Amino acid sequence: MTLIWPLAALTAAALQTARNAMQSGLTAQIGTIGATQVRFLYGLPFALAFLALATALTGQDIPLPSARVLGFAALGGVAQIAATALMLFVMKTNGFAISTAWLKGEPVIVALIGWAVLGDPLTLPMLAAIAVAVAGVLILSLKPGTGARLAELRPAALGLLAGGLFGLSAIGFRGGIVALDQGDFLIRALTVLVLSLAIQCLLLMGWMLVFDRRALTGSLRVWRPSLAAGFFGAAASAGWFIAFSLASAAHVRTLALTEVIFALLVARFHFGQRVTGRQMLGIAVLMAGVVALLWAG
Numbered sequence: 668m669t670l671i672w673p674l675a676a677l678t679a680a681a682l683q684t685a686r687n688a689m690q691s692g693l694t695a696q697i698g699t700i701g702a703t704q705v706r707f708l709y710g711l712p713f714a715l716a717f718l719a720l721a722t723a724l725t726g727q728d729i730p731l732p733s734a735r736v737l738g739f740a741a742l743g744g745v746a747q748i749a750a751t752a753l754m755l756f757v758m759k760t761n762g763f764a765i766s767t768a769w770l771k772g773e774p775v776i777v778a779l780i781g782w783a784v785l786g787d788p789l790t791l792p793m794l795a796a797i798a799v800a801v802a803g804v805l806i807l808s809l810k811p812g813t814g815a816r817l818a819e820l821r822p823a824a825l826g827l828l829a830g831g832l833f834g835l836s837a838i839g840f841r842g843g844i845v846a847l848d849q850g851d852f853l854i855r856a857l858t859v860l861v862l863s864l865a866i867q868c869l870l871l872m873g874w875m876l877v878f879d880r881r882a883l884t885g886s887l888r889v890w891r892p893s894l895a896a897g898f899f900g901a902a903a904s905a906g907w908f909i910a911f912s913l914a915s916a917a918h919v920r921t922l923a924l925t926e927v928i929f930a931l932l933v934a935r936f937h938f939g940q941r942v943t944g945r946q947m948l949g950i951a952v953l954m955a956g957v958v959a960l961l962w963a964g
Contacts, residue, residue: 672913673961676922679906684929686899693892697885700875703751704886707867709897710904714864717905718857730849730858739846740862743839748867750832753825774801774924776827777834778917784838785845787915792963797921800956804924806949837920841911856908864904921960924953 686706693702722729732740774797781787843859850858875883886893910919928950 672910672919673922675906675913676910676919677925679903679910680923680926681929682899682903682906684926686896686903689892689896689899693889693896696889698879698882700871700879701882701886703748704868704871704875704882705889705893705896706900707864707871708886709890709893710901711861711864711868711897713898713901714857714861714905717901718854718861721853721857725851725854727850727854730847730855732843732858732862733846733848736843736846736859737862739839739843740859741839741866743836743843744863744866745870746832746839747836747863748870750829750836753829753832774834774917774921776831777837777920778915780831780834780838781841781916785842785916787917789917790963793917793960796956796959796963797917798956799959800921800924800953803949803951803953803956804927806945806952834916834920837911837916840908841916841919844908844912852912853909856912857905860901860904860908864901918960922957925957928953 693705696702697705718729721727775794778787778789778794778797782789840859840863843862844852844855847855847858849855872883907919907923910922
């Protein structure tokens with residue numbers, strides 16, 4: 668079990684990078700809300716298939732969720748939608764680099780919330796390792812000459828709020844998995860994944876039916892390219908949820924920072940962008956923090 672959650676989280680980070688690349692092309696076609704809905708609408712059928720396959724292979728029944736499980740799943744789903752919307756707003760109004768820097772404080776927030784709400788272990792060596800990993804992401808995200816903007820209160824507050832909401836979503840998902848009292852880690856993780864995606868689909872589709880029907884019809888019109896994004900999104904989410912079932916949310920979300928390395932590799936080998944010395948330093952610091960966390964935990 669010790670090696671399963673890091674492998675699941677690293678696989679999820681790689682799959683999420685692929686999904687983001689696919690989803691970025693859809694944003695230009697159907698808008699931000701429509702492209703966001705694709706993640707949930709086309710991911711739900713694959714999540715159901717993953718759960719059905721897991722029950723067939725293990726011979727276990729799908730556990731019946733309690734009100735507590737549903738509450739945690741709803742918390743995670745709503746917080747993730749709100750965090751995504753706020754993140755897009757922050758990036759649109761304040762720039763990508765500064766916004767990303769503030770958002771990547773998420774693991775620290777997750778560690779504190781997880782300790783307070785779920786009783787996840789939290790030690791000084793763990794906090795130090797998380798801080799080192801976040802520092803590595805800051806080195807990757809911030810270019811020289813942008814430091815002065817960090818003094819602006821508005822992007823800092825909004826970015827930290829978005830990071831807090833992402834952290835709250837991680838706590839909700841892990842809380843739902845822990846609250847299930849039936850099934851092994853795989854069945855519990857996939858059950859909560861299906862519940863969360865179903866809640867998110869209903870909420871977003873309801874919102875679009877009332878406020879943005881054009882985005883809804885657009886997301887249905889581009890079903891062919893959306894299927895691939897949905898599959899990779901569901902597979903990435905399955906990896907995150909499996910990791911949540913075996914490790915604290917702080918551990919998982921810190922390891923999730925390695926997604927920036929995968930994104931950097933895509934930029935280098937797919938788009939031909941050069942990797943700078945500053946970025947290499949950031950990667951080294953990030954990996955040192957991740958290794959320290961795995962050692963401390």
